[in-house]
Amino acid sequence: MWKFSKYAVVCSVILILPVLTYAQNCNLTISGVVKDVSTEAPISYANLFVKELQSGGVSDSLGFFQMQNICAGNYHVSISHIGFETQELFVNISADTTITVRLDYNSQLLHEAAITVQGGTVTTQETQFLNSESISQNSDKNLATLLESISGVRTIKNGSGIAKPMVHGLYGNRLAILNNGVAQSGQQWGVDHSPEIDPLVANRITVIQGVGTLEYQGSSLGSVILVEPNKIYQDPHLHAESRYFFESNGLGNGINFEMQQYTKAVGWRAIGTLKKSGDNRTSKYYLRNTGNQEANIALQFEKVWNKWWQSDLYFSSFNAEFGVLRGSHIGNLTDLEEAFERDVPFYTQDEFSYAISSPSQKVNHHLLKFHNKFSISEKQSLEITYAGQYNLRKELDVRRSGRSDKPALSLRQVSNFAEAKYQNYLPNNWKLKSGIQLNRVDNTNLPETGILPLIPDYIAYEYGVYAIASKGFEHTVIEFGGRYDYEIRNVAAISTTLPREIIRYQNEYNNLGFMAGIAHELSKNWQTTFNIGYAARNPELNELYSNGLHQGVGGIEEGDPTLSKETSIKNTLSLIGNMRGKLFVEGLVYYQKIDNYIFLTPQDEIRLTIRGAFPVFKYQQTNAQLYGFDLAANYQISERLNITGKYSFIKGYDVSNDLPLVYMPSNNLYSALSYQIPKVGMFYNLGFQVNGNYVFEQKNLHAFQDFVAPPASYFLLGLKVSAEKQLRKWRLNTFIRIENLLNETYRDYLNRQRYFADDMGFNLIVGINTSF
Amino acid sequence: MKKINPLLLLGMFSMLFAFACKKDEPEDPIIPNEEEVITTLILTLNPDGPGNPVVLTFEDLDGDGGIAPTISGGVLDTNTTYNGSLELLNELENPAQDITEEIEEEAVDHQFFFQPSDNILSVAYDDMDANGNPIGISTILTTTEAGIGTLTITLRHEPNKEAPGVSTGDITNAGGETDIEVTFNVEVQ
Numbered sequence: 001m002w003k004f005s006k007y008a009v010v011c012s013v014i015l016i017l018p019v020l021t022y023a024q025n026c027n028l029t030i031s032g033v034v035k036d037v038s039t040e041a042p043i044s045y046a047n048l049f050v051k052e053l054q055s056g057g058v059s060d061s062l063g064f065f066q067m068q069n070i071c072a073g074n075y076h077v078s079i080s081h082i083g084f085e086t087q088e089l090f091v092n093i094s095a096d097t098t099i100t101v102r103l104d105y106n107s108q109l110l111h112e113a114a115i116t117v118q119g120g121t122v123t124t125q126e127t128q129f130l131n132s133e134s135i136s137q138n139s140d141k142n143l144a145t146l147l148e149s150i151s152g153v154r155t156i157k158n159g160s161g162i163a164k165p166m167v168h169g170l171y172g173n174r175l176a177i178l179n180n181g182v183a184q185s186g187q188q189w190g191v192d193h194s195p196e197i198d199p200l201v202a203n204r205i206t207v208i209q210g211v212g213t214l215e216y217q218g219s220s221l222g223s224v225i226l227v228e229p230n231k232i233y234q235d236p237h238l239h240a241e242s243r244y245f246f247e248s249n250g251l252g253n254g255i256n257f258e259m260q261q262y263t264k265a266v267g268w269r270a271i272g273t274l275k276k277s278g279d280n281r282t283s284k285y286y287l288r289n290t291g292n293q294e295a296n297i298a299l300q301f302e303k304v305w306n307k308w309w310q311s312d313l314y315f316s317s318f319n320a321e322f323g324v325l326r327g328s329h330i331g332n333l334t335d336l337e338e339a340f341e342r343d344v345p346f347y348t349q350d351e352f353s354y355a356i357s358s359p360s361q362k363v364n365h366h367l368l369k370f371h372n373k374f375s376i377s378e379k380q381s382l383e384i385t386y387a388g389q390y391n392l393r394k395e396l397d398v399r400r401s402g403r404s405d406k407p408a409l410s411l412r413q414v415s416n417f418a419e420a421k422y423q424n425y426l427p428n429n430w431k432l433k434s435g436i437q438l439n440r441v442d443n444t445n446l447p448e449t450g451i452l453p454l455i456p457d458y459i460a461y462e463y464g465v466y467a468i469a470s471k472g473f474e475h476t477v478i479e480f481g482g483r484y485d486y487e488i489r490n491v492a493a494i495s496t497t498l499p500r501e502i503i504r505y506q507n508e509y510n511n512l513g514f515m516a517g518i519a520h521e522l523s524k525n526w527q528t529t530f531n532i533g534y535a536a537r538n539p540e541l542n543e544l545y546s547n548g549l550h551q552g553v554g555g556i557e558e559g560d561p562t563l564s565k566e567t568s569i570k571n572t573l574s575l576i577g578n579m580r581g582k583l584f585v586e587g588l589v590y591y592q593k594i595d596n597y598i599f600l601t602p603q604d605e606i607r608l609t610i611r612g613a614f615p616v617f618k619y620q621q622t623n624a625q626l627y628g629f630d631l632a633a634n635y636q637i638s639e640r641l642n643i644t645g646k647y648s649f650i651k652g653y654d655v656s657n658d659l660p661l662v663y664m665p666s667n668n669l670y671s672a673l674s675y676q677i678p679k680v681g682m683f684y685n686l687g688f689q690v691n692g693n694y695v696f697e698q699k700n701l702h703a704f705q706d707f708v709a710p711p712a713s714y715f716l717l718g719l720k721v722s723a724e725k726q727l728r729k730w731r732l733n734t735f736i737r738i739e740n741l742l743n744e745t746y747r748d749y750l751n752r753q754r755y756f757a758d759d760m761g762f763n764l765i766v767g768i769n770t771s772f
Numbered sequence: 773m774k775k776i777n778p779l780l781l782l783g784m785f786s787m788l789f790a791f792a793c794k795k796d797e798p799e800d801p802i803i804p805n806e807e808e809v810i811t812t813l814i815l816t817l818n819p820d821g822p823g824n825p826v827v828l829t830f831e832d833l834d835g836d837g838g839i840a841p842t843i844s845g846g847v848l849d850t851n852t853t854y855n856g857s858l859e860l861l862n863e864l865e866n867p868a869q870d871i872t873e874e875i876e877e878e879a880v881d882h883q884f885f886f887q888p889s890d891n892i893l894s895v896a897y898d899d900m901d902a903n904g905n906p907i908g909i910s911t912i913l914t915t916t917e918a919g920i921g922t923l924t925i926t927l928r929h930e931p932n933k934e935a936p937g938v939s940t941g942d943i944t945n946a947g948g949e950t951d952i953e954v955t956f957n958v959e960v961q
Binding site: 329330331332334335338346347398399400401403440442444445447449450451452453456457458459461488490491492493494496497498500502504506548549556607608609610611612613 | 793794796797798799800801802803804805806807808810811813830832833834835836838839840841864874875877878926928929930932947948949950951952953954
């Protein structure tokens with residue numbers, strides 16, 4: 001695959017020495033050095049392969065390589081090393097050529113340790129990312145579970161298919177997810193709504209753990225997740241890549257196919273994914289109706305009109321159906337309590353099935369983005385973006401008299417977004433970024449359900465302006481900025497009392513946000529960043545107006561129209577560095593204070609309905625604190641052996657009521673031992689890994705705060721083997737992963753299915769990726 | 773010419789924007805036809821012999837939210853056998869929709885359970901679905917000695933009717949989802 005991260009593009013320097021002769025010359029030499037993009041350290045034993053020649057070489061202990069007796073011509077060279085993202089270069093050789101290749105590290109550690117002061121991306125934000133190599137090697141995962149490998153990121157789930165990411169304890173509409181620069185606009189009302197994004201279309205997924213909100217539209221109290229598609233590789237030839245995976249748990253199959261070409265007229269790329277899996281299995285039984293299927297496509301076009309103007313057009317379509325565990329569909333509190341008592345959920349069957357029936361979710365999400373970049377001068381640029389999103393969500397329940405085919409919830413959201421962004425590099429290493437954003441969201445309940453809607457219809461307008469300035473010094477970067485947001489919502493709700501009538505509300509909000517940060521190189525190998533930000537989040541529609549029975553949780557949820565906005569201050573302090581290039585360490589400490597934190601809290605009231613008695617939950621506000629730290633270390637024991645350890649700690653505290661916050665991730669400890677061999681026989685970049693993940697019991701909770709006590713701590717063992725092979729023009733990349741090797745029986749606090757069933761048992765995943 | 777302050781321009785623009793947006797209201801939502809809701813449960817008990825019929829009623833006319841339901845229990849005679857018949861209604865519809873028919877149509881997927889407190893009475897099934905399992909729309913209710921207690925009526929959707937005890941009215945192994953669970957105060961005198 002033609003992986004070109006922005007760093008690789010910026011940093012890969014191809015130096016072609018001119019020569020006067022144009023005759024066919026087969027005595028040419030390609031030589032060069034392979035370096036780590038962030039540390040500039042040489043990379044030894046990197047594999048080089050020239051596709052046209054079907055031969056290659058290996059870099060020496062100082063990272064140098066040389067290939068002799070090469071004829072003049074065009075060549076595709078791939079440079080790979082285990083642990084690094086493979087780089088593909090297209091080079092025209094007409095003379096002896098020296099290349100400096102800079103490889104991007106795969107791991108969460110060792111990233112961007114050096115501050116790039118001159119041009120490029122300068123940030124004081126604590127950021128972590130997954131590159132295309134890590135995404136490819138986890139092609140079976142969804143966006144949220146994929147991000148779990150980043151420290152500080154956990155997932156909040158309902159089963160295994162429906163999952164949303166959680167960063168430092170915040171998720172849903174407290175966490176902005178940007179798909180190709182556009183805030184994902186969908187139905188984010190509960191824990192059972194996962195973001196409608198296919199991670200296989202992305203080349204890089206970045207998590208900004210500081211306060212990255214200023215530049216991006218969308219509600220967030222801190223962290224931001226950026227899903228960025230691949231750049232179209234600047235190669236006139238057609239290239240294709242395919243990925244296939246099989247997983248034993250759920251007998252899942254997935255295929256992903258990608259084609260791209262940069263012709264003289266236009267650069268284009270098309271990518272499609274098909275996935276299907278059936279009932280998952282715990283260590284002991286099948287989880288009935290937990291299959292899911294997906295069909296996604298993305299199209300991308302790039303056109304450079306002239307030196308000053310370039311455009312790109314992006315279209316993506318996400319279509320999925322998720323089954324929800326049949327035994328988790330309950331009628332009232334008695335059923336729920338009965339479900340807690342059971343070892344094996346109701347409706348459990350002995351046979352495996354691919355069938356998806358009610359309860360289930362059907363989701364469609366389409367995004368169209370048109371982006372234009374105008375380079376006003378060498379130092380100034382203006383970007384104009386339009387993005388339209390169409391989201392359709394249908395939730396099906398088990399209903400009476402053949403109504404199970406009729407959705408119980410049917411929502412359509414259409415959003416239209418426009419943005420103008422201006423960037424200017426000023427003298428003395430100052431950089432200015434500013435922008436203006438407009439967004440209109442129209443959310444409508446489709447009247448096919450025969451049920452009073454939980455979320456009212458509304459039209460919202462969001463308007464935002466921001467400016468961020470940064471300045472680079474020799475060893476320091478400073479950054480500060482501000483943002484103003486205005487939002488108005490016109491809401492039309494249906495009354496819960498008789499006669500049913502339309503009640504209209506109007507919400508209006510004015511918010512300010514600020515951010516300041518500093519990144520400083522303490523020494524050649526150590527860097528520290530500090531970031532502080534203030535942000536606000538408006539109460540969401542469900543928090544204000546939801547009113548009714550939420551059957552899945554066995555409770556009546558009541559919104560409060562008088563809720564005010566949440567305001568938050570988040571601080572992050574990080575230290576990244578290495579000792580003699582052997583021990584890499586990264587530490588991040590954060591503290592976040594959220595005033596008027598909105599949360600669902602049980603009331604003393606028990607409400608009687610014909611279905612029985614239900615506890616009443618109300619959205620209330622309190623002052624909350626979240627604090628914790630993420631630690632990661634990587635030690636290179638020998639050239640081939642390496643050990644990684646990560647630990648995350650978080651605590652959420654309700655200051656006003658002197659209580660712990662609910663739904664906070666439990667602490668976890670992860671460790672992996674990896675052994676790498678550059679070349680064995682016909683395979684190269686062989687990797688073996690044993691990993692273990694220990695998730696602690698969530699003890700920071702009182703018994704009355706949940707229906708059942710949080711599950712016990714658990715330990716999962718995993719294995720991974722990966723290898724690459726070059727077959728003529730094809731590059732093969734295979735992996736075998738085993739998750740929950742010991743077939744452990746466990747439940748996770750952040751999986752809502754824990755009330756009803758155990759979590760996933762043993763799973764073997766085999767993946768084959770090919771490219772030419 | 774005097775130069776316009778860009779901030780002022782921006783401020784004016786945002787005011788204009790705010791003004792325009794205030795007017796953009798969603799259309800009136802279509803009020804759904806809540807055909808699935810059960811608002812009313814009526815258990816009519818006709819004595820097998822002399823005496824007056826007793827009617828137990830649970831009524832929640834606006835559905836789950838809003839105003840609380842009204843529940844009226846009843847007084848039964850000692851040592852009497854009653855023929856019980858259940859009626860379910862959706863009174864949000866006009867005229868009221870008979871939900872009992874829907875239950876009868878899907879009898880194999882439904883079963884009523886009757887749980888008296890303190891053994892003040894006993895309930896036996898008097899109907900059968902296509903598989904020969906009880907439904908509970910028609911029942912025979914028997915009283916013996918005097919007493920005060922409650923009767924809880926539960927309707928389960930998709931229960932396991934073959935599970936042990938379920939066909940004799942024991943809810944323990946039934947499973948399924950509760951569509952109805954109402955409790956009446958009952959006095960036997």
